[in-house]
Amino acid sequence: MKKVAEFFVEYFQFLDKDSKVVDDLPEFTNDRGFLISLYRSMVLTRIFDEKAVRMQRMGQLSTFPSSLGQEAVMVGTGAALKKEDVYCPYYRDQGVLFRHGVTPKELFIYWSGDERGSAFSGAREDFPIAVPIATQSLHATGVASAFKIRKQPRVVITMCGEGGTSEGDFYEAINLAGAWNLPVVFIVNNNQWAISVSREAQTKCETIAQKAISAGFKGIQVDGNDIIAVYDKVSQAVENARNGGGPQLIEAITYRLSDHTTADDASRYCPKDNLDKAWDEEPVERFKKYLEDYHDFNESEDLAIKDECSKEVDQAAIDMLNFEKPNAESMFDHLYENFPEALLVQYEELIAMNKEGGK
Amino acid sequence: MKKVAEFFVEYFQFLDKDSKVVDDLPEFTNDRGFLISLYRSMVLTRIFDEKAVRMQRMGQLSTFPSSLGQEAVMVGTGAALKKEDVYCPYYRDQGVLFRHGVTPKELFIYWSGDERGSAFSGAREDFPIAVPIATQSLHATGVASAFKIRKQPRVVITMCGEGGTSEGDFYEAINLAGAWNLPVVFIVNNNQWAISVSREAQTKCETIAQKAISAGFKGIQVDGNDIIAVYDKVSQAVENARNGGGPQLIEAITYRLSDHTTADDASRYCPKDNLDKAWDEEPVERFKKYLEDYHDFNESEDLAIKDECSKEVDQAAIDMLNFEKPNAESMFDHLYENFPEALLVQYEELIAMNKEGGK
Amino acid sequence: MTMITMAEAINQALVYEMTQDQDVVVMGEDVAGNGGVFRITVDLLEKFGPDRVMDTPLAESMIAGCAIGMASQGVKPVAEFQFMGFIYPAFDHIINHAGRLRNRTRGRLSCPLVFRAPYGGGIHAPEHHSESTEALFSHIPGIRVVIPSTPARAYGLLLAAIRDPDPVLFLEPKAIYRKFKQNVPDTGQALPLDKCFISKTGSDVTIVAWGAMHAEAMHAADILEADGISAEVIDVATIKQLDMKTILTSIEKTGHCVIVHEAARTNGVGAEIAAEIAEHGLFSLHAPVKRVTGFDTVMPYPILEKKYLPNADRISKAVREVL
Amino acid sequence: MTMITMAEAINQALVYEMTQDQDVVVMGEDVAGNGGVFRITVDLLEKFGPDRVMDTPLAESMIAGCAIGMASQGVKPVAEFQFMGFIYPAFDHIINHAGRLRNRTRGRLSCPLVFRAPYGGGIHAPEHHSESTEALFSHIPGIRVVIPSTPARAYGLLLAAIRDPDPVLFLEPKAIYRKFKQNVPDTGQALPLDKCFISKTGSDVTIVAWGAMHAEAMHAADILEADGISAEVIDVATIKQLDMKTILTSIEKTGHCVIVHEAARTNGVGAEIAAEIAEHGLFSLHAPVKRVTGFDTVMPYPILEKKYLPNADRISKAVREVL
């Protein structure tokens, strides 16, 4: 018998749950403006989520998955993306998309049940939200392959939940990323629940990070409620990938403080104790306290940010509600670039049906 | 930063390539009769493969995948199965199936292109050969789940090639096996090639064994050309699973000394040097030499075994060739247990067509 | 007499059969602790315990493959796909294994399982949650595809599906999970598979539908009745194997046929029915067979789904066109 | 004039287009070093290098998903599935992503790729290697399905498929990869998609076929000709979108139609064609439309595959029945 391979998984945290600094802070924490911008994005995300949940209750959105409690994962990831990089989202990562140029109005439109929300005016190459779990992991490898083939110094980030890591697609993606040494970073938003299925029921492995070992590259854990850890590690992984260093997997440990979506009732399965404990560790307050303790952040600055974000979100909601409704026949508009003759009859039928005021 | 998890992969070998004993031999090596039976199964497998390749060249089989060089992986695995255990095969594991009660005649029938070869008279609960790569890994978890639900002390073994470990199904299976602590053992026949794609191109990971880390259980490597190592480790894993110890992954390192199948020409992509080196390490001669050196095995015993196996295989081939051809309409016979009325017309059409002697 | 919804009827059938037959188990994403995202499997965990009601990890190929392995041992899994739009990763196991295990082993092994999936539009769900792709499965040999249209049929057909010794894909029209109630006595009485139901007899036209479209067809028949047009409404119920006999007999009488489905038109199940009529009922027909279907587009997001889905108006209009 | 096989014609098209368009890349299992198990991609690695000719790990969902990601960037992958029987793990990406990327993003992203797969029976291959399940894909909105029947059509249609800005599933009838040769000038001239080809004109009956069955249909037409029956043979070529116009025009003339495909009968592409005829060509028909198809069984292993596959005899017999 001999040992032929050894592996380990590291965990990174800079701010503990009481906002105490527990490790040497990275360079970027000297840039107050940048820190405030991260904070603002987290606040924007939270306010957006709250508004969206309310709008869904009023019948203005069809369903909505809040990212409550996971804002640090989202904003830290989004901030690591350069404009020319590509993001392959899942459905709970509004904070990443906002940082990458997608607007609150667009996401409202999307969740109102309208394809036009995915037309992303500011992130032209990002993938649309992937509802089929973990499929986006593979698209990310494809985009990264295109960068590699064209020798472009660009990087792809993709995210899924810890539940999504049970899908074959996730694994096929990390395996390919390893084999081809692709410039792609896999973020796992480990929020402890896949709808009602707990992290423990999902997989026996001690960490989600170690799944990368099966693909031959490094996986690490970060405290997903610590925006400094998330941003630091994701941006390092991104720059490493940009420099030809290949893929990396980052498991961000956090907690889903909301229902799975507005269609769910987490009180059926989520123990109240866990939730209370998780509220103590949530990222927005943690970061705010750090800013107060180490960067002279004050209440009036905070109020100004919250006010600004609320206004932005409210305006986006109004814009969405005023957005002109699509024609019925628009369902054919982007099916193919060259409209097939075979579909003309149906297309005209649809137009006629709606002219007649048919239901 | 802190380390939160550590892992390693072990490699096991008892006989080196020159048949020298390099580790403490397990108990069963005192049982000469058993060792000879392993040797006989390896010889049977090799002779069967040689015959099958010749028969394919003569048009008597449709395609055939030889296991040349991988006999120790197959026989060592098959020998670890009890009668009441279940095996979920792939397509290159005739040696396992023989040990579990499938006959050479049945496999000849199968590879002649006739479903009746999967009717396995002696291994009633084994899955049929799985051609769609890695799907059998999931069937194995299902069979193991049935054992667990029914609290039966039975175990499932399933095998795939190292190429098969790139499929999502393989990963979903190991993940479920870990999460549900199922009595299933995954064997990977790492023969270095997936048709023309090399082990290195398939995955970046240092060992295939470490893929188990992603599922939270142990993976080990064995020298797949050392039948003692294969049998020892597989039977330990099987008995561990039988006792509720859960799944294990065993990577058996070997080499495909033949073409992928009779439809392939490995000389197109497989460097001759590698092949020559692999011939030096092949399992049948290695085990024979060990038997000679440590168990007084002699040439006349060897000849008797080879003669017996040849006769058995030749007879099986004759039996296959004499096997009555199926009726055309038998293609409907086992489609459903309750024959659907809707298919009657087609069924009668098929019978009529063949009565008329239609082509 | 207690009136129950289709959702409740399915749960009632599961409870009945799990009580009768210890081999029946339920598995899928969120089916145990959460009772299913549509609450179809609610309380089963409490009633039958975690050995028989199993939350799986999140992987559909796994759900199918694992269920097939169980079924080969005579365990009878009723496995749920959370939505039909997420069944595709399991496609390989359905076509290459579930549908072939008996055939491939010449009857040595079999695959007595049910794959359940909510399907169809009309509940303003996000993308991929409103699919109707039953036609993909009706082309697959070795399986059955069953779609109930009422609480009572859901109960009787699900019992039949679980008892059937071969794999059945059981598609549940989620738009009518809770839309109306029926008296469904819990007698354990199965309904026949491979058989259409004549939901309403009539003489002028045959309307063929299934799932949620059945109610629209019935509604259309009412509208037409008011104008003196007598429609016969057939609920296909088992999409595979198709009971063409009942449909052809009806057309012999009515001479006119309108087929309705939510799925995209091209190569939908309506195509097969129309093709069979063209081959075996041609001389009964007084007018072309018309199909009222979803369009050959991606199922649109909720904002346009009403424009996509057939309804009683479109059906009655089509009937007037063929008459 | 050099005569080449369909296998060579496909390779010729790939070389042509890869030379013209730097964005075209080839990927799949064994396509690089080995030149493909059918040698379709032979020498491409040598000609275009490993950046553009890529062996992938063994995973079909990955091949599809990765290709979609590439295509979103304007790289144009021609991705091979080794056999059609192994395409199903990729089904999810084909239906939920390839077919929808343009639609979902309202044209912001698109998916210009070709999925190639050898399909069909007749070469005595092991199980799952002889599948013809084109109908599963013809139900999927947003994609095209193209099947060549001759070396020249393979060349022209593959060029068209690669140049098309949307995803195309290109199914290659492997039974005729090397069965006959044609003169196929390497001019880079594409053939039109979404169009049937009239391979032989005739007046008594329309035989509709594609892929390997096209040659059987032509052969049947010869047999019938000897008996004074004049058959028009239509090669559908693009299975989706269907060019019904050409087919209906032909039936207007002939009044009779026989549709041929190797795939199982129920809900095959023949069903859609027959249904469209039932709706739009009913009054042209002098007899029922007949389908000559594979049976609704699992494609049998080689020993019975000849009994399963339609052939010229079965086709000509069916024609005599409808006349």
Ligand SMILES: Cc1ncc(C[n+]2csc(CCOP(=O)(O)OP(=O)(O)O)c2C)c(N)n1
């Ligand atoms: C392929 C697929 N299967 C099932 C679903 C239904 N579904 C939506 S979200 C979800 C749970 C996802 O959990 P996780 O990956 O942990 O992400 P989270 O929602 O917690 O962020 C499931 C099962 C889906 N969208 N896609």
Ligand SMILES: Cc1ncc(C[n+]2csc(CCOP(=O)(O)OP(=O)(O)O)c2C)c(N)n1
């Ligand atoms: C799902 C699927 N994809 C592709 C194939 C075609 N195929 C048959 S064997 C093979 C290579 C398998 O290699 P490996 O898993 O290493 O097993 P080995 O044949 O080397 O024993 C491939 C690609 C298949 N049978 N199934």
Ligand SMILES: [Mg+2]
């Ligand atoms: Mg989660």
Ligand SMILES: [Mg+2]
């Ligand atoms: Mg191999």
